[in-house]
Amino acid sequence: MKQVSEIMGKHGAKSVLYKVVAGDGAGRYDLQNWYSSMEEGANSFQSYGADPDYQAIMHKRSIDPVGELNGPWIGRMIHGAPKGIKPVVVHRDYHAPRKAIAKALELAPELDGLMSEIDVEMGMxxxxxxxxxxxxxxxxxxxSMTHWGQSVDKMITDERFVNLVNEAHEVGTLQSSRMLALKS
Known part of the structure; x- marks a missing residue:
């Protein structure tokens, strides 16, 4: 996976490999590519897909798969695109009909403000x-993992955060969550 990530990086992807260390999918690896636009992502996808080194790895994998490969699935950030690669990331996935997205976006600036007080980047x-x-x-x-622990201790005791989470649960229902740690 690390080699695949490096190849993708040569073709314009901001590629990063995480291990899911807790929650949904714990134990699996998560390869993420980030692009500034869909066009940039499409061009990178075509470029690394044609790379002989990438093709060789995919061929070897098809002959002797050592794990299950899922994806890719493509998403887009609607608030708070990453400013850089962080070593610990938490995903909280909500079931939210598309009509609920506008309300979620109304709540985003308040959540962003609360998180900035404890130096946590957030996005949707x-x-x-x-x-x-x-x-x-x-x-x-x-x-860092320590920063995660310190931040969660503050988040769960901050009445403003708790109230905001309760309001968010009216927009969507939490379905799963997971923690990812950067693989070096």
């Missing part, structure tokens, strides 16, 4: 090409 994303088009993902990005 939705599916573009996936099997679940009623998923709203809230992404929290932390500076």
């Amino acid at each position: 994303g939705v599916s573009l090409l996936n099997d679940n088009h009623e998923m709203l993902r809230v992404v929290y990005r932390f500076n």
Whole structure:
């Protein structure tokens, strides 16, 4: 996976490999590519797909698969695109009909403000090409595992945050969550 990520990076992807260390899918690896536009992503996809090194890895994998390969699924950030790669990321996936997205976006600036007080980046994303088009993902990005622990301690005792979470649960229903740690 690390080699695949490096090849993708040579073709314009901001590619990063995480391991899911807790929650939904714990134990699996998650390869993420980020692009500034869909066009950039499409061009990169075509370019690395034609790369002989990428093709060789995919051929070897088809002969001797050592794990299950899922995806890609394509999403788009609707609030708070990543400013950089963070070593610890938490995804909280909500079932939210598309009509609920506008309300979620109304809540985003308040959540963003609360998170900035504890140096946590946050974002929201939705599916573009996936099997679940009623998923709203809230992404929290932390500076370290210790920072995650300190931040969660503050979040769960902050009445403003608790009230905002309760309001968000009227927009969507939490379906799953997971923590990802950067693989170096």
